[in-house]
Amino acid sequence: MSGPVKLRAEHVRKVFDVEGKPLVAVEDVTMTVRENEFVTIVGTSGCGKSTFLNMVAGLIPITSGILEVDGKPVTGPGADRGMVFQKYTLFPWLKVLDNVKFSLKKKKGLSAREKDDIAREYLRLVGLAGFEDAYPAQLSGGMQQRVAIARALAYKPSILLMDEPFGALDAQTRGLMQELLLKVWEEHKTTILFVTHDIDEAIFLADRVYVMTARPGRIKKEVPVPLPRPRDYHIMTTEEFIAVKREVMDLIREESLKAMQ
Amino acid sequence: MLDQLLALREDIPRRYYIATSVTGLLVLFISWCVITYGGLVSPIFLPTPTAIVKAAIKAIQDGSLWADTKASVYRIMVGWLISTLFALPIGLLMGNFKFFEALFEPPIDFIRYMPAVAFVPLSILWTGVGDTQKFVILFIGTFFQEVLMVADNVKHVPKEIINVSYTFGLNKWEVLTQVILPYAMPGIMDTLRITLGWAWTYLVVAELVAAKVGLGYSIMRAQRYLQTDKIILGILVIGILGLITDYSFKFASSVLFPWAKGGRSA
Ligand SMILES: Nc1ncnc2c1ncn2[C@@H]1O[C@H](COP(=O)(O)OP(=O)(O)OP(=O)(O)O)[C@@H](O)[C@H]1O
Ligand SMILES: [Mg+2]
Numbered sequence: 001m002s003g004p005v006k007l008r009a010e011h012v013r014k015v016f017d018v019e020g021k022p023l024v025a026v027e028d029v030t031m032t033v034r035e036n037e038f039v040t041i042v043g044t045s046g047c048g049k050s051t052f053l054n055m056v057a058g059l060i061p062i063t064s065g066i067l068e069v070d071g072k073p074v075t076g077p078g079a080d081r082g083m084v085f086q087k088y089t090l091f092p093w094l095k096v097l098d099n100v101k102f103s104l105k106k107k108k109g110l111s112a113r114e115k116d117d118i119a120r121e122y123l124r125l126v127g128l129a130g131f132e133d134a135y136p137a138q139l140s141g142g143m144q145q146r147v148a149i150a151r152a153l154a155y156k157p158s159i160l161l162m163d164e165p166f167g168a169l170d171a172q173t174r175g176l177m178q179e180l181l182l183k184v185w186e187e188h189k190t191t192i193l194f195v196t197h198d199i200d201e202a203i204f205l206a207d208r209v210y211v212m213t214a215r216p217g218r219i220k221k222e223v224p225v226p227l228p229r230p231r232d233y234h235i236m237t238t239e240e241f242i243a244v245k246r247e248v249m250d251l252i253r254e255e256s257l258k259a260m261q
Numbered sequence: 262m263l264d265q266l267l268a269l270r271e272d273i274p275r276r277y278y279i280a281t282s283v284t285g286l287l288v289l290f291i292s293w294c295v296i297t298y299g300g301l302v303s304p305i306f307l308p309t310p311t312a313i314v315k316a317a318i319k320a321i322q323d324g325s326l327w328a329d330t331k332a333s334v335y336r337i338m339v340g341w342l343i344s345t346l347f348a349l350p351i352g353l354l355m356g357n358f359k360f361f362e363a364l365f366e367p368p369i370d371f372i373r374y375m376p377a378v379a380f381v382p383l384s385i386l387w388t389g390v391g392d393t394q395k396f397v398i399l400f401i402g403t404f405f406q407e408v409l410m411v412a413d414n415v416k417h418v419p420k421e422i423i424n425v426s427y428t429f430g431l432n433k434w435e436v437l438t439q440v441i442l443p444y445a446m447p448g449i450m451d452t453l454r455i456t457l458g459w460a461w462t463y464l465v466v467a468e469l470v471a472a473k474v475g476l477g478y479s480i481m482r483a484q485r486y487l488q489t490d491k492i493i494l495g496i497l498v499i500g501i502l503g504l505i506t507d508y509s510f511k512f513a514s515s516v517l518f519p520w521a522k523g524g525r526s527a
Contacts, residue, residue, distance in 0.1 A: 059424050079430035089425040093443045093520050105439075106430035135520040148425075155429065 003035035005071075006159045006191045007056065012065035014051050024216035025051040029065075031210055031219055033159065033193050038185060040194045042202035042248065043212030044256055049195040050086065052217065053163045056193065057083045070158055079106055082157030084165040088144045090136035096123065096147050097132035103155045122150035125184055142166075142173040149181065153188065162194040166201070175233055178204055186230055199248050200236060203227075209244075211251045214259035221251055308490040313497070316490040325479070330498065333464055333476040336392060340399025340467070341460040345453060348404055352411025356445075357437060362412070373405035378466045390471035402463035407456040414448035415441060447514060447521040454510035461503040 014026040026048040033039045043049050054060045055067060058077040067074045069081060082103075090099050100119035104110060110118070123129055126146040136144055145165050152160055166174045178201060185192060196202050202209045209223045225244055227235055235241050266273055266281075290310075296302055297309040304312065320326035354361035377398055384397040418441050426440045468477030476495050483491035514521075 054424075057424070057428055059427060077424075077427035077430075079428070081428060083425060083428045085421045085425060087419065087421045089419075089421045091422065091440065091444070093446070093518065103429045137520060152428075157428075 003037070005032050006035050006037075006069065007031075007033040007193060008066065008068045008071075009052075009056070010066040012052065012055065012067050013063045014048065014055060014060070015063045026055075027213075027216040027218045029212075029217065029219055031222070033191060035191055036189045037207050038182075038192045038194065038205055039208050039210065040196060040202040040206040041210045041212055042196055042199055042252065043217060044214050044252065044259060045197055046215050047212045047255075048215060048217030049197070049212065050163050053083070053161050053193070053195050056159075057081050057161055079155060080158040081161055082152035082155065082159075083161045084145070084148050084152050084163065086164045086167050088136070088141065088148070088168075090144055090147055090151075092136050094136075095132065096128065096134050096136070096139070099136065099147055100151045100154050103151045107155055118154055119150075122154045123147070125153075125187070126150045126180060142169050142177060145169070145177065146180070149184070153184065153190065156190075159191045159193060162192060164196050165194075167196070167198075174198075174201070179232060181205065182229075182231060199245060199252060203241060203244050203248060204231065204233075204236060209248060211248055212255075214255040220255065223248055223251075305487055305489055308493065312490040313494055316488075316494045320491070320494065326494075326498070328474050329476045329479045329495075330502070332474040333468070333499075334502065336395045336399065336467060336475065337457075337460050337464060339392070340396040341403060341457050343396060344400045344404040344407055344456070344460070348407035348411050348456075349449075352408045353415055353442075355408070356412035356415030357441065365408070369405050369408060372401075373409070375401075377402040377463055378469070381466070381469055385471060394471060395467040395475075398467040399460050399463055402466065403456045403460050406459065407452060410452040410456070411449055414445045414452055417448060418444045447518045450510065450514045450518070454507060454514075457506055457510070458503055461499060461506070464499060 009029050009031050012026060012029045014024070016023045016025055029048075029052055031039075031041075041049055041052070051060070055062050056069070056074065058074045058081065062074075090096075091102060094102060097116075097119055100122060101115050104115045104118065107115070120129070120132065123132060126149055128143060128146055128150065131139065131143070131147075136147070139147070145168075149162075149165065166177045169177060182205060192205075194202075194205055203225055206225050209225060211220045211223060212218065213220045223244060227238075227240055227244070266277060293307075294310060297304070297307055308316075317326070320329075351361075351365060355365050356362075380398060380401050384394045384401075388394045388397055422440060422444060423436055426436045431439065464475070465477035465480060468475040469481065472478035476499055480492050480495035483489075483495065
């Protein structure tokens with residue numbers, strides 16, 4: 001893993017102004033994501049994961065620090081960074097196929113026909129061929145998030161940001177979605193930064209896991225995941241997996257205890 | 262059986278639903294018949310159904326019902342359209358830009374508590390006794406609520422939907438027209454439906470003075486001559502016309518926005 005750096009964050013800090021009082025949401029995040037890497041950030045609820053991801057997406061400005069994507073400082077949202085959100089964000093008035101095509105609106109040099117083909121291809125990839133003409137309200141939560149993933153992948157962002165995309169799903173569906181995501185990632189080699197509070201999920205998906213402290217969030221430790229790929233769910237019961245999990249759990253537990261005091 | 266009918270926030274079988282609605286109306290109608298035909302109240306207070314039907318036939322034959330209805334529908338439509346013409350853009354601006362909210366909300370909040378009927382003398386001073394005066398009253402009755410409701414419809418678009426659109430490279434203007442507007446459309450349509458209903462309720466106020474024709478006016482005149490049958494006829498016609506416009510809107514909504522089953526989304 002030593003491709004070119006896609007994302008570079010150095011001492012990124014975010015202070016919100018809550019009715020005149022400063023609220024430190026992200027204390028200090030320093031991290032890198034390299035091309036074609038799958039990196040996860042794991043941390044307890046409220047530690048600033050969404051805030052950090054939103055800053056990378058350019059949806060909220062950083063207070064201080066350095067934040068670069070492909071060597072250029074982040075100044076606002078852009079089509080080089082795709083995002084899949086915690087909440088369902090499909091456009092309810094558009095059919096599934098049109099939802100995916102919506103992300104291609106601003107892509108130059110593609111004919112209507114090509115956009116159509118791309119959208120269908122990504123829907124097939126997430127296992128939703130045949131649902132092109134359904135409205136989002138007719139789909140289950142898991143299916144909606146798969147459409148959102150297809151939509152974010154379709155315009156080929158330089159880096160894909162995912163904010164607990166499976167957080168609202170039941171454990172079984174969640175597991176299937178994780179495997180599906182890995183399959184898509186392996187087939188289509190993209191760079192993914194994935195945020196979650198689920199330790200198993202963080203390790204199962206990642207090449208490297210960044211563990212965050214409790215609020216206000218700092219990077220506590222970077223944990224490499226030396227597990228072979230391609231992976232399936234059986235890997236979660238191997239000794240190697242459990243060794244990594246023990247390390248991450250100890251780190252998180254320290255933080256949870258701190259947060260409770 | 263009773264348990265099934267009174268299920269808490271659950272659907273009940275459609276035929277039970279319809280049967281219940283019909284029964285409710287029937288009970289109302291039968292009570293009316295018993296009270297009036299039974300001579301329990303004087304016809305001056307409440308005339309019999311037969312008297313209403315006779316009044317209706319007479320009003321149809323002498324052409325007054327048609328003339329009144331035409332005049333009133335015209336006033337309602339124009340008054341409501343003017344109100345909507347202003348409420349849509351101003352509401353959209355208020356819901357999307359804090360600047361416009363700060364600019365428009367204080368005066369609107371202030372005026373909307375003023376009773377429309379109090380504006381009748383002023384409106385005559387301003388615009389005379391023609392149809393324009395009626396439009397002004399209908400406008401005052403509907404606009405100030407309508408504009409706030411439109412602003413609210415727009416504000417209900419979730420932040421995440423807006424954010425995800427930015428990540429596709431859309432600019433502010435495109436997000437406004439291609440995301441916020443379509444998302445808010447069913448809600449706005451609902452607002453239009455409800456405010457048109459309100460316009461109907463302001464009809465009598467609008468035709469209170471200085472009218473020579475109109476359903477509201479016909480009610481006021483019938484009151485002067487104690488023609489209770491005509492009063493009730495007028496009220497019924499307004500009710501029925503209001504119902505027709507309401508259902509037309511609901512129907513249009515279900516055709517235009519098939520994705521928003523039940524008129525609401527998310
Ligand atoms: N726009 C905002 N204004 C003020 N405070 C905010 C804002 N957004 C987030 N915060 C605060 O910043 C902190 C971090 O929030 P954030 O949503 O980033 O946490 P998170 O790690 O994503 O949590 P979760 O796992 O529950 O999603 C919280 O205390 C939150 O209240
Ligand atoms: Mg979050």
